[in-house]
Amino acid sequence: MTSPQRWFQALGLAIQVGRHSDRGLLVSLVYFVEACVLLHWLRSARVDHVHCHFATKATAVAMLCHELGGPTYSFTVHGPHEFDKPEAIALREKITRAAFVVAISSFTKSQLLRWCSYKQWSKIHVVHCGVDQLFLSQPHTPLTPHPSFVCVGRISEQKGHLILLEAISMLATQGEQFKVVLVGDGPLRSDTETLIHQLKLQGYIEITGWATNAEVQRHILNSQVMVVPSFAEGLPVVVMEALALGRPVLATYIAGMAELVTPGLCGWLVPAGSS
Secondary structure (H helix, E strand, O other), X not given: OXXXXXXXXXXXXXXXXXXXXXXXXXXXXXXXXXXHHHHHHHHHHOOOEEEEEOOOHXXXXXXXXXXXXXXXXXXXXXXXXXXXXXXXOOXXXXXXXXXXXXXXXXXXXXXXXXXXXXXXHHHEEEOOOOOOHHHHOOOOOOOOOOOEEEXXXXXXXXXXXXXXXHHHHHHHHOOOOOEEEEEEOOOOHHHHHHHHHHOOOOOOEEEEEOOOHHHHHXXXXXXXXXEEOOOOOOOOHHHHHHHXXXXXXXXXXXXXXXXXXXXXXXXXXXXXXXX
């Protein structure tokens, strides 16, 4: 009521964004209400800038709050979901109104450049992710002499586990002796376990389920090679963790993977989707 013009401008922006959103107009109006509450909190705390991670819900609320007269905002894009559906999350609008935008890889930056005017390019900056000190402070552990691989990630379509099973089956058929540990859980776990039984790979594969950072570190150190069969990524932290622990990486040639893995030096890159 004290700033009716700002209020109506922000409401109009919420309606504009909501009409094209994959979550619908009602959810966008809920974000608008949240932005009103957030504005009060930020003014009380004398906050002059807000930074959000991921270009989705939090950034939508920060943008509406800024339109209401609140502080400037910025956001980090991790991908790949943000640039898979840029129009549904109003990515262009969020970039245009932001003070600056952070991309976690050069590939991520390239996808943001696709979805905004070249006049906005100067505000997009690459800031790489890091890894926990737990992985950086570990003394060198020699490779195990037994052929062993580890794959760390959510068991879902985009992570490529089922293609990995095809590759494992091919090697097993050739008489190779090795072990692959799948660290993680997810919606495709049941299908993955079924396929393991159908291909008779029980002696080659172990699924650990969800794991803590310390358990992930232990599994990486117990392996010879980290395998990343993904179809889509931003900049995989597990790759950085493996390299920090002195383990080479076999990964698909996608997204920012080539920014981490140099073939012949610290790993191998292969075509995505090819067992």
